[in-house]
Amino acid sequence: MILKNSFLYLAGIAFLTLSKLKNMFQGYKSPKPFDMSHTSKCIDYDIHVVNEWLNHINKYTNNSYTIAGKNVLELGPGSDLGVGLCLLAKGCAQYNAIDVNNLMYETPEKFYNQLFSKLENMNIQKDIINILKAQLAKIKGGRESRLRYVVDKNFDIVAAFGKSNIDLVFSQAAFEHFNDIEKTISQLSEVCKDGALLVAEIDLKTHSRWIRDVDPNNIYRYSNYVYNLFCVPGTPNRYRPYQYKEVLARFGWSNISIVPLNKLNYKIIAYSGMHKNYSAEINQMDYLSIMLCATKRC
Numbered sequence: 001m002i003l004k005n006s007f008l009y010l011a012g013i014a015f016l017t018l019s020k021l022k023n024m025f026q027g028y029k030s031p032k033p034f035d036m037s038h039t040s041k042c043i044d045y046d047i048h049v050v051n052e053w054l055n056h057i058n059k060y061t062n063n064s065y066t067i068a069g070k071n072v073l074e075l076g077p078g079s080d081l082g083v084g085l086c087l088l089a090k091g092c093a094q095y096n097a098i099d100v101n102n103l104m105y106e107t108p109e110k111f112y113n114q115l116f117s118k119l120e121n122m123n124i125q126k127d128i129i130n131i132l133k134a135q136l137a138k139i140k141g142g143r144e145s146r147l148r149y150v151v152d153k154n155f156d157i158v159a160a161f162g163k164s165n166i167d168l169v170f171s172q173a174a175f176e177h178f179n180d181i182e183k184t185i186s187q188l189s190e191v192c193k194d195g196a197l198l199v200a201e202i203d204l205k206t207h208s209r210w211i212r213d214v215d216p217n218n219i220y221r222y223s224n225y226v227y228n229l230f231c232v233p234g235t236p237n238r239y240r241p242y243q244y245k246e247v248l249a250r251f252g253w254s255n256i257s258i259v260p261l262n263k264l265n266y267k268i269i270a271y272s273g274m275h276k277n278y279s280a281e282i283n284q285m286d287y288l289s290i291m292l293c294a295t296k297r298c
């Protein structure tokens with residue numbers, strides 16, 4: 001076991017070095033698990049993400065919530081407006097999104113054309129699809145639209161969306177990248193209306209390919225000092241579920257639910273070789289990804 005842990009420690013350092021070099025030369029790339037050239041996969045991914053959020057809202061609220069007419073905000077939307085278009089198709093009044101990286105400028109036209117065809121095949125009415133096309137044309141033309149996308153390297157959510165405007169916040173595989181979780185959650189408390197919902201899927205695993213399958217908790221093997229040597233913009237922040245819970249409660253969120261979506265079967269494996277900061281059970285190291293739901297207190 002000691003030998004295996006030493007090997008994984010060193011292998012992780014090699015992957016952190018590679019990802020630092022990649023970031024230095026290429027910047028932030030390919031936010032989805034696959035490239036945008038895989039159009040059908042990207043569309044299916046967006047549709048799946050929205051459906052999963054809605055399934056979790058239904059469980060969280062006992063089917064008592066509707067997204068119709070809601071002013072929605074997505075944090076870290078990634079490469080395209082597919083999620084926004086799906087949410088408008090399902091009746092949201094307005095889709096807003098904010099990111100630190102402008103990843104949408106290179107979304108090919110083919111992606112949106114194929115998404116509209118897919119929505120047609122899913123029996124979304126023609127007049128709704130025409131509305132979506134019009135909103136997409138407006139945002140692309142720089143006009144006011146029911147799709148709004150803000151890129152701000154300071155990730156200033158309040159400056160972008162004002163106070164007490166948002167009904168519902170979504171996020172997918174993005175919270176783990178935020179630099180300052182306290183600031184982000186405190187700002188969410190300001191932009192959200194009382195009673196607003198937060199629904200966020202968070203990937204707690206190591207992000208580098210290959211090692212994430214072999215050793216999903218690899219990033220937790222390192223002290224803060226060692227880990228910070230390899231940090232680049234977007235490096236996972238290593239926040240654990242109890243820490244999200246604590247910060248949300250502190251900034252006025254209640255009924256906080258954390259559901260593991262992907263778990264390690266054996267706790268002994270989950271804790272083996274972890275740095276002492278992550279060796280206590282409070283860290284729930286068997287949780288590899290979670291769905292977090294919370295309600296802003298009235």
Ligand SMILES: C[S@@+](CC[C@H](N)C(=O)[O-])C[C@H]1O[C@@H](n2cnc3c(N)ncnc32)[C@H](O)[C@@H]1O
Nearest residue numbers: 031032076077078101172173174177178179234
């Ligand atoms: C893995 S991608 C997920 C994108 C999209 N939600 C998806 O599921 O395809 C992470 C997202 O978080 C954004 N992001 C990365 N670092 C960030 C930071 N420090 N603050 C805010 N957003 C960040 C990225 O630009 C990207 O949109």
